[in-house]
Amino acid sequence: MLNKAALSKFLWKDIVIVKINDDDAILVILIFQDLKQGNKFVEEYLNVYPYEFIVTKNETTGRHTFTLNFSDSEYGIRFDSTKTSESYPPVTWLGQGIQTFISNGIWRKTKNKKGREYIYNPEIIPIDDNMQSISLEDDIVKSFSKAIRIEFWPSTKPDEPEMVILVFEKRQGITAYNNLIDLVSIKSTYLKIEVGKMLTISFIDAVEDFHITIPNLKFDKAQLDAFKDSIGENHSFGFVLGLDHPEADRPMLLPTTPDFKIITVAGHI
Template sequence: MLDKAGLSKFKWKDIVVVKINNDDAVLIILIFETMETGNKFIEEYLSVHPYEFVATINDETRRYSFTLNFLNSEFGIRYDSTITPESYAPISWLGNGDPAFISNGVWQNIINEKGRQYIYNPDILPIDDQMKSISLEEGIEKAFSKATRVEFWPSTREDEPEMVILVFNKRQAITAYNNLNDIASIKTTFLKLIDAGTINISFIDAVEDFHITVPELQYDKKQLKAFKESIGKNHSFAFLLGLDNPGADRPILLQTTHDFKIITVAGHI
């Protein structure tokens, strides 16, 4: 229940701010006594109720306080830290326009040259530029919308699938791609293509119940026509991220995980 008594059971005791996926996104980790407590807080509160994450600084002490305000309640949770802008540089990463996420974690009994070590829940939740909660779908849409164009490539080798490549001018949207990879299915996820001068691409899955649209992308009509003729109507193909590569005929494929996972969709509609 979203009330004072219920929230009082889930006060965190520390905070970590890190960059993840080759500096693609900022992750706020709320440190709890146990992973179980933090996981339950994410599941029962942050995944259910809209909220905003607010960082404020005391003018006299220069110390930060952090508050989770739930937007449909008068209650929230506040943590008064010893962090100052001088003592903890990562605090400057908050609210500077980078994609941001929030999760929970715990300290480990390990201290090395990198400092005190922690582990965190990999089921991270996106927040927007104002540090307010958004859906996973919205987070993916916002990241993908920064692409410069989308390209369509028929297969040129037996060991290479047909590909739709979302092209960027720098490494980005890696975290969003990995989140999409977690929910997309080769059996039930389709790519909808709407040509209206520019092109809208939508990932649609009735079984997993999500609809993610990236509007008004630049593309090559002849390239799309050749791609559709190559794969037919109900043929699976790969969706990848690419990096603009003016000196070559195709973008550089971006590796978003160590083992180069690829999203394969069931077909296009």
């Protein structure tokens, strides 16, 4: 829930600014006490609620303040740093119209020639070893491949669509799912299902010309066969993320946006 008490639990303690994609973009890394806390902040707040990242400079001290203001709330998080343009030149990169992404991380206990080392959460903007972001399609494959299984469920309510649920042990794949929302069309995107010892699914769209394949997913063949029999080939259905819930008969649906958008495909092949 987006409120002052909840946000107060996620005060970061430092910030790192690096250039990526041959200096065409900037990655701001919020440094937390531990990755679990920072990951939770990114997954439950930055990935869900729209926000503004504001940088201001105290003209007397030269120190910079970093503020995250959430668009749908009167609350935000403010971090008064000791960084100045002289002590930390990367702060001068901000506010120049360069595309900027935000992630989270922690300080390592070790140092290298460039200074303190850090570990960051690559879920927001996956980057390779050369500090180049990978494509949306590659990110979706990488993120969805972390699922522990895939399930197929018929409709349980008159206004609820049949659903394919990609199940995770924890909140994962949110950024990839939101990117997939922008690619998929209910009119032209189909889910290809290939059965073997493990299941392979592919999002295929001839109109928009993309083909995204996620292999090696655990599944229940009887559940899949029943699902196919119930909907036929040219029947639209939903694709969602879910959290493993051993105490229940089906996974818990994982909302990736405040209004819980469901990806709907045209059918299966």
